[in-house]
Amino acid sequence: MKSLSNKRILLGITGGIAAYKCAELARLFVKAGAEVSVVMTRAAQEFVTPLTLQALSGRRVYLDLLDAEAEGAMGHIELARWADLVLIAPATADFIAKLAHGQADDLLSTVVLACSAPIAVAPAMNQAMWADLGTQANLSLITERKISVFGPGIGDQACGDVGPGRMLEPEQLLHSCADLFETGSLAGLKIVINGGPTREAIDPVRFISNHSSGKMAYALANEAVAEGARVTLISGPVSLPVPERLQSVDVESAEEMLQACLLACTDCDVFIGVAAIADYRPDEVAAEKIKKLSDQVQISLVKNPDVISEIASQENRPFMVGFAAETTAIAEHGRQKLVKKKLDLLFANNAVETFNSDSIAVTAIQANSQQDLGPGNKSAVARQMLRLIADQLSKNNPAEE
Numbered sequence: 437m438k439s440l441s442n443k444r445i446l447l448g449i450t451g452g453i454a455a456y457k458c459a460e461l462a463r464l465f466v467k468a469g470a471e472v473s474v475v476m477t478r479a480a481q482e483f484v485t486p487l488t489l490q491a492l493s494g495r496r497v498y499l500d501l502l503d504a505e506a507e508g509a510m511g512h513i514e515l516a517r518w519a520d521l522v523l524i525a526p527a528t529a530d531f532i533a534k535l536a537h538g539q540a541d542d543l544l545s546t547v548v549l550a551c552s553a554p555i556a557v558a559p560a561m562n563q564a565m566w567a568d569l570g571t572q573a574n575l576s577l578i579t580e581r582k583i584s585v586f587g588p589g590i591g592d593q594a595c596g597d598v599g600p601g602r603m604l605e606p607e608q609l610l611h612s613c614a615d616l617f618e619t620g621s622l623a624g625l626k627i628v629i630n631g632g633p634t635r636e637a638i639d640p641v642r643f644i645s646n647h648s649s650g651k652m653a654y655a656l657a658n659e660a661v662a663e664g665a666r667v668t669l670i671s672g673p674v675s676l677p678v679p680e681r682l683q684s685v686d687v688e689s690a691e692e693m694l695q696a697c698l699l700a701c702t703d704c705d706v707f708i709g710v711a712a713i714a715d716y717r718p719d720e721v722a723a724e725k726i727k728k729l730s731d732q733v734q735i736s737l738v739k740n741p742d743v744i745s746e747i748a749s750q751e752n753r754p755f756m757v758g759f760a761a762e763t764t765a766i767a768e769h770g771r772q773k774l775v776k777k778k779l780d781l782l783f784a785n786n787a788v789e790t791f792n793s794d795s796i797a798v799t800a801i802q803a804n805s806q807q808d809l810g811p812g813n814k815s816a817v818a819r820q821m822l823r824l825i826a827d828q829l830s831k832n833n834p835a836e837e
């Protein structure tokens with residue numbers, strides 16, 4: 437099956453007996469890594485409760501067009517913009533007629549009209565209603581407009597009739613929806629990325645840090661999400677907006693970075709260490725702001741844990757990718773770090789040119805090979821880096837291709 441990882445699915449439920457199956461459908465979407473927002477018509481609420489759908493989707497359920505509270509948070513236009521796909525299941529004959537004629541008299545029909553993402557319907561109705569010429573004419577109109585029609589199935593109906601009109605089963609709808617998307621090269625993988633600087637406290641108002649902006653790590657995180665990975669981004673203090681569709685964790689110090697990374701890496705496939713983690717921290721943190729009393733102050737530093745080495749030394753470790761920020765003999769020093777830290781792949785770059793810059797050039801170093809990537813903007817080079825990682829993973833696990 438193609439992947440629904442990171443996809444945003446707006447599930448529109450209209451008033452048919454098959455509405456109860458949408459509880460299972462919402463659960464399957466979430467299990468497949470999709471985000472699900474549910475919009476229910478008034479009639480749908482007679483068959484299944486919004487609370488059930490809220491519990492299974494993990495998100496609030498949208499019911500009314502003229503709901504001041506909903507419009508303040510996610511109104512019909514935001515919902516339409518949010519969705520990567522709208523699936524209307526079950527789609528009644530009445531709702532299909534509404535779609536065919538571009539009516540917008542409730543929340544769901546209004547969202548559909550405002551939405552530029554793909555739209556699909558899963559019809560469910562009595563076999564005679566399905567065969568009716570009006571319904572068939574409406575179906576022709578919506579298929580002309582590139583709305584996908586999944587089903588219906590043929591068989592026993594709730595009303596006692598036998599024939600076409602049953603809504604497809606949730607598993608079948610899940611597959612049909614997935615088939616509408618391209619599958620990314622990292623679909624189904626969990627990737628943990630750390631980025632940004634750390635801050636090592638000297639006293640309550642001062643710290644030791646560096647110039648890392650987080651741009652490289654955030655670019656990698658965004659591109660990995662676009663390739664279908666489930667991403668956890670563990671970030672030191674930066675001033676970038678948190679990317680969407682991933683789990684983000686904020687940390688300050690190297691010790692916090694270590695704990696957050698160890699926790700996130702318990703079940704991950706790939707770890708990418710981009711963070712510029714301070715190698716040393718003050719031995720003691722002054723409880724009060726240090727006063728300007730003498731001409732010289734000595735700060736004694738102790739070594740911080742090496743986060744990437746700790747993860748690399750674990751049993752069942754993920755595929756380990758590191759960076760090396762160097763100022764001289766960049767590839768040579770990078771290769772030494774690859775070996776010393778027991779990494780699978782390392783991107784060595786020029787620290788002076790790369791910190792806080794929008795562009796980057798790296799040497800990608802592996803045990804038996806080396807190649808240059810870039811120069812280019814960090815998003816473009818991130819795509820090249822991820823391609824290399826995906827290629828390497830498929831070489832390591834040829835059976836899983």
Ligand code: PMT
Binds near residue numbers: 741
């Ligand atoms: O954030 P930007 O402004 O976009 O800049 C990007 C970058 C320059 C920070 C990035 O390209 C980069 O080179 N990151 C690695 C920075 C670094 O600390 O390099 P290093 O050579 O000191 O460390 C080697 C590896 O060990 C790195 O993967 C680093 O994350 C890791 N490390 C280092 C120290 C430490 N205590 N724990 C670690 O895990």
